[in-house]
Amino acid sequence: MYDFKTCLEKTQEVGYVDEIIYSLVYASGLPMVKxxxxxxxxxxxxGQVFSMEVGSVKILLLSSMSVNVGDxxxxxxxxxxxxxxxxxxxxxxxPLLRPLDGGSAIESENPMSINAEPxxxxxxxxxxxxxxxxxxxxxxxxxxxxxQRELVIGDRKTGKTEFLLQTIVTQARLGVTCIYAIIGxxxxxxxxxxxxxxSRGVSNNTLIIASDSSSQPGLIFQTPxxxxxxxxxLLKKKKDVLVVLDDMTTHARVYREISLLARKFPGRAAxxxxxxxxxxxxxxxxxxxxxxxxxxLAVAESILGDLSGYIQTNLMAMTDGxxxxxxGLYNQGKRPAINPFLSxxxxxxxxxTSLEVDVSRELLSFLVTYEKMKQFxxxxxxxxxxxRNILNLGERIDIFFDQKEFVxxxxxxxxxxxxxxxxxxxxxxxxxxxxxxxxxxxNLYNKDRDFEKKVNDLIGTHLNFSDLINSIxxxxxxxxxxxxxxxxx
Amino acid sequence: xxxxxxxxxxxKEDVYRLVDEIELLLVSLYENGPRGxxxxxxFGVRSWVSEILLSEIAKMDNxxxxxxxxxLREVLTGLESVNLTLAFEPSDKTTNKFSSYxxxxxxxxxxxxxxxxxxxxxxxVISYRxxxxxxxxxxxxxxxxxxxxxxxxxxxxxxxT
Numbered sequence: 027m028y029d030f031k032t033c034l035e036k037t038q039e040v041g042y043v044d045e046i047i048y049s050l051v052y053a054s055g056l057p058m059v060k061x062x063x064x065x066x067x068x069x070x071x072x073g074q075v076f077s078m079e080v081g082s083v084k085i086l087l088l089s090s091m092s093v094n095v096g097d098x099x100x101x102x103x104x105x106x107x108x109x110x111x112x113x114x115x116x117x118x119x120x121p122l123l124r125p126l127d128g129g130s131a132i133e134s135e136n137p138m139s140i141n142a143e144p145x146x147x148x149x150x151x152x153x154x155x156x157x158x159x160x161x162x163x164x165x166x167x168x169x170x171x172x173x174q175r176e177l178v179i180g181d182r183k184t185g186k187t188e189f190l191l192q193t194i195v196t197q198a199r200l201g202v203t204c205i206y207a208i209i210g211x212x213x214x215x216x217x218x219x220x221x222x223x224x225s226r227g228v229s230n231n232t233l234i235i236a237s238d239s240s241s242q243p244g245l246i247f248q249t250p251x252x253x254x255x256x257x258x259x260l261l262k263k264k265k266d267v268l269v270v271l272d273d274m275t276t277h278a279r280v281y282r283e284i285s286l287l288a289r290k291f292p293g294r295a296a297x298x299x300x301x302x303x304x305x306x307x308x309x310x311x312x313x314x315x316x317x318x319x320x321x322x323l324a325v326a327e328s329i330l331g332d333l334s335g336y337i338q339t340n341l342m343a344m345t346d347g348x349x350x351x352x353x354g355l356y357n358q359g360k361r362p363a364i365n366p367f368l369s370x371x372x373x374x375x376x377x378x379t380s381l382e383v384d385v386s387r388e389l390l391s392f393l394v395t396y397e398k399m400k401q402f403x404x405x406x407x408x409x410x411x412x413x414r415n416i417l418n419l420g421e422r423i424d425i426f427f428d429q430k431e432f433v434x435x436x437x438x439x440x441x442x443x444x445x446x447x448x449x450x451x452x453x454x455x456x457x458x459x460x461x462x463x464x465x466x467x468x469n470l471y472n473k474d475r476d477f478e479k480k481v482n483d484l485i486g487t488h489l490n491f492s493d494l495i496n497s498i499x500x501x502x503x504x505x506x507x508x509x510x511x512x513x514x515x
Numbered sequence: 516x517x518x519x520x521x522x523x524x525x526x527k528e529d530v531y532r533l534v535d536e537i538e539l540l541l542v543s544l545y546e547n548g549p550r551g552x553x554x555x556x557x558f559g560v561r562s563w564v565s566e567i568l569l570s571e572i573a574k575m576d577n578x579x580x581x582x583x584x585x586x587l588r589e590v591l592t593g594l595e596s597v598n599l600t601l602a603f604e605p606s607d608k609t610t611n612k613f614s615s616y617x618x619x620x621x622x623x624x625x626x627x628x629x630x631x632x633x634x635x636x637x638x639x640v641i642s643y644r645x646x647x648x649x650x651x652x653x654x655x656x657x658x659x660x661x662x663x664x665x666x667x668x669x670x671x672x673x674x675x676t
Contacts, residue, residue, distance in 0.1 A: 034649075
């Protein structure tokens, strides 16, 4: 990529390696070097200027460590650039866009700097288009929109990745370009995700930019910036892009490691003082713009369901809401284990239709009541008819929200099924049969164009939830019957 | 105070050798007999070094030899170096020429850090305070190789398709 001798002749400046501490090189010389500039070592390794002091430059290694004390260093007079082109789609690449899938190298006539300034306020637009995830709970209760930055937070193994994959598959099938930035994860996991996209047939609209846990810390640190740069390139091509940053707590940990090695003053939890800037500078690059949108799903890992961690609260402050995956709900067997009461969407509702807003409001209000009633039952109290009705409806809604892995459910059929449940049609049915009937209706919607049209027309002609329920109650013929499997008590 | 001795230093090797001698003298300050300061000054260091050091130490009023030697060591290790890459091993005369020219042009006490690289063919590559200047024959050849190639092709009537 960069040739040492050519760079030396071009910039006429040389530096010498004085000290190497893990992935950080302390060097002297290079009098006119700039912050974030790429430098080349005599060994062919490349590094990025991380910080500067009088007479000393700290360089973060971006390639394998074959650097020795006394080696010469040359400037490139360039910031870190990556060769972005449309041929990146469907590929598995490292943060410098070098192939990890054994494919050909990416070539570009106009490499882009990965440290771009976030767009100015006048270039931005209000978010207007909903972003369908295919996950019922999210689409109905915590809706997202194109250009939104949403934090996905939860403990390890609570279904965050499944949710992200489902969202990517749903969006990729709708023609949105999806970039999955894997930050410092296991190599086997990276390979699994790559194969997953191939198996789902969405490779053409997806791209993985990955750094594994054994990569240089400098390279892991650059992963989300690289993904955002590719997103900006695609934005220039007037595309809507979805970026998934998995995960930002690992990114923060890597940055902490680098900063401590660089003797930056440690702050809270030993993170450096500029950790907020480092993350917000990245997330501010997404949004809704005149040319298209960059939506970002940033992932944060919590410990024992604690949402008040330093990095977690920082990320909450710089995103437009968060989806909380509750370990308690996960252990109860709920899938996805999203806690609707602790999840927030700040801009998602403004992109919904009036019917969707109404459904969302009614549903959340009901879920609060249902939760209270369940708590009330813990006292062993005898319950009246009203409470029984609430619990009965709640149980059916629990089944409605219980979603199989990687099954995307379009929002219109979600609203339709919810309305059927709400109308009391299945009040007398066994819970398993309700589940089977829901699956049957979803399958029918996905396969039968007439039924799909009928449902879409029905949803499209109603402005509020109660009218929709009344229509369903009046015309029971709208509800398809799974005659072979479905029966009432 | 140190100019007499620093004027005699030209290369980084000179610095290392002198620093080694100073270290030896510093140790000898606390020894008696054949390893003592006077004996070491007589037999352990080069004659011109002992001559200058003895005359400088004699000139001092309050300072002890230890203080003087430590200060000298500090000055020597702090001397800036100019890296020179040459295609040949320079003679004393050439080294002196380089040294005096560079002392004059930088206006500072500098020492030469000379390395040998035959691939530069001739000329010199200089780096000082991070500035790198390539005045080698190899670079000139590389730069003009395209022009030469074109000229040869032209004269021989070879066309590049």
